[in-house]
Amino acid sequence: MAATAQGQDTEVIVVGFGAAGACAAIEAAEHGADVLVIDRFDGGGASALSGGVVYAGGGTPQQRDAGVDDSVDAMYDYLRLEAGDVVSEVTLRRFCEDSPGMIAWLERHDVPFEGSLCPVKTSYPNNDYYLYFSGSEAAGGFCDTAKPAARGHRVKGSGTSGKVLFARLAAAARRLGVRVLPQTTAVELVTEDGAITGVRVRTLRDAPAWARRAHRVLARYSAKPGLYVPAVRKLLQRRVVALERRYGREATLTASRGVVLSAGGFIANRAMVREHAPAYRGGLALGTAGDDGSGIRLGTRAGAATAELDRVSAWRFLTPPSAFLGGVLVDEHGERIIDESRYGAAIGEAMIARHGGRGWLLVDAAIVRDARRGARGESQWFQWLQTVYLLRRGRVSADSVAGVARKAGIDAERLVATVEAYNAEGPDPMGKPSAFVRPLTTPPFSLVDVGIRPNIGYPCPMLTLGGLVVSEDTGQVLGGAGEPIAGLYAAGRTAVGICSRSYVSGLSLADCVFSGRRAGTSVAT
Structure with missing residues (x-):
């Protein structure tokens, strides 16, 4: 078992090791906190399976290299149309103003970008281009209101480059001393005197080596190619669950400063999709089996409020x-x-x-x-x-x-x-x-x-956008009456964020970076 399970305190626990969790861990560690990240699998989540597109503008170096004229005001005007009032004008303005700095922060942690502008409108560029119009910026009604600009910053890497984004962030976290406990599922938040002080988990840390290897391989193939063949994912995931039930052991991890929930959305939880967004059944679940709403459920059991759970992004490109x-x-x-x-x-x-x-x-x-x-x-x-x-x-x-x-x-x-x-x-x-x-x-x-229905030849990827309600200043999770829950923070698709009303390519990953950094800084300080 990890050192924390043997009685030593951890200051910050991050639940979920995707882009949001990695960014939260990096920021917390850079602010001097002792950080432990837990993940049901080996990390990466939907972020590693994604196209690696980060929505950014306002005059990034990549935009300038490509000759793209953009401003914070133009970016804000467009996103105001897309995001509506899901976040305040102050928060959206801060997101836009911080956008060039966000790209610089990612580059400092070895995430590569390039200002090669795609010459055609596309849903995702080929390997020759890494900057493109990733939303409706040039569409009718939008370009009349907000000056259009290419803001889809694709991480440089062959194919879908989300794997590069996560690998670089994960390496940066480990260099800062962040400890990662894989094959560990958060079961329940620990509360003491009204504050969240830790997490009860079920972990394979002490399981036989062969069981850990089998769990790792099954989870990897469940994620991909299981992403494209749901029947394969379902079969492999049943074996993953069987290993977890047989060899998992319970432990309690303590966190003196707090817990960050960044465990993804709930597109892989058919019951939750049926409850909150029944019209969106039958699409291709864009994520891993870990996108089962577990982070959201942990929060609601601790009294957290939720919003936008009926919002699902269905991609018919x-x-x-x-x-x-x-x-x-x-x-x-x-x-x-x-x-x-x-x-x-x-x-x-x-x-x-x-x-x-x-x-x-x-x-x-x-x-x-x-x-x-x-x-x-x-x-x-x-x-x-x-x-x-x-x-x-x-x-x-x-x-x-x-x-x-x-x-x-x-x-x-x-x-x-x-x-x-x-x-x-x-x-x-x-x-x-x-x-x-x-x-x-x-x-x-x-x-x-081009109808939307279960179709292996032309699938319709979907992901959920709603989650726990958080303070827009700190990322702290809020209760039903708007009161902050002490010691509990959320980020990424576990939380309501910039993209929770309307999604364009790159806005979820950008929000993962934005909200992850916000939560990591707040929980550490």
Whole structure:
């Protein structure tokens, strides 16, 4: 067992070792605290599986290198539209003002970035580019209100580079003396005189070596490729739980300064999703089996308040290929759903909330030709495979708009009227910027099924955004009446944060850094 289980005090315990937990641990250690991090697996969580995109602006070095003109005011104006009132104007302004400093802080801890600007609008750039428009900044209605700028800072690394982000943060934490106790599950918070003073855990620390190795391997493959094949994850996770039940031993860890909960969201907990966001069942759970709401439940059992638990980000990206931006997204009635240049989470929300998760992208032969030409060069491998699937198995075609509508089971008369309105001169009816409008005139016409449903060929990743209510100044968890709970802090997707109302790529990781650093500083000082 770790030294703390043998009676020695730890000053700070961090529950969950992803990006938020690592940032909390680093800040606490840099402020002189003795820090212990526990994690059910080996750390990383959803952060390590992510694309490694950090939303930042206001004039970062990478933006300047790429010739991107941005300001704190422009970043604030855009995020105010996206975030609504989920956090105060003061907190959002502080987030924007601190944004260049956040990138500098990450770079000081060896997280690499680069100012290579992606020339096309995409959901995620290929390995040639590490700065891009990661939200709806250039979409209609947004660019008219807030000056658009590329703010998606992708950590430099091949493929989805969240693994690089976490590895560098984890190494920085260990260099500062942070101790990590893996394969340890937080069971209950310890309370004394109204304050949180520790955590009761179940740990494999003293389990046989073979059991720890088996747990590690099963958890690794449950995370990935289990992320893409839920049936595999479910099978492997049952064996993980069996090892934990048989070989786990209970212990109590004490923390003289406090506990930070950073155990992720609850997208892997089907019961919680069914309770709080039933319309979002059936998507691809973006995270690990550890995103089961355990951190949120620990907090609520200690009297914490929650908010935004009904908010889920569902990603229905239409790009790459960028040529698809010229199509029109319609429902079964042949009506437009949304400006197709909007960010994928906005598209996903519109489809689920107002159209039952159903949708088809209407394109013509010219767009299909350009999509085939450009898809491979614009894509990561998984994006290219999805494009191949959509253009082969997910598409029906005909020589007329009415004909393809009848093939897909869509109202033909209304679809024809929708296309006529889209092709007409003047502003797009949905406000799509003119740069993305392409009149659909070249037969054959195709309807690509982009509906949100369980589909291994074209999955819809989802993650939860709500969590424990915290003080926006300190990250301290608040009770039902708004009172602070002594010794308890939360960060990342365990807590309500900047992205809890509306998500764009990079905003969750940026909030993990922002809220993790805030909680780590507060609990240590």
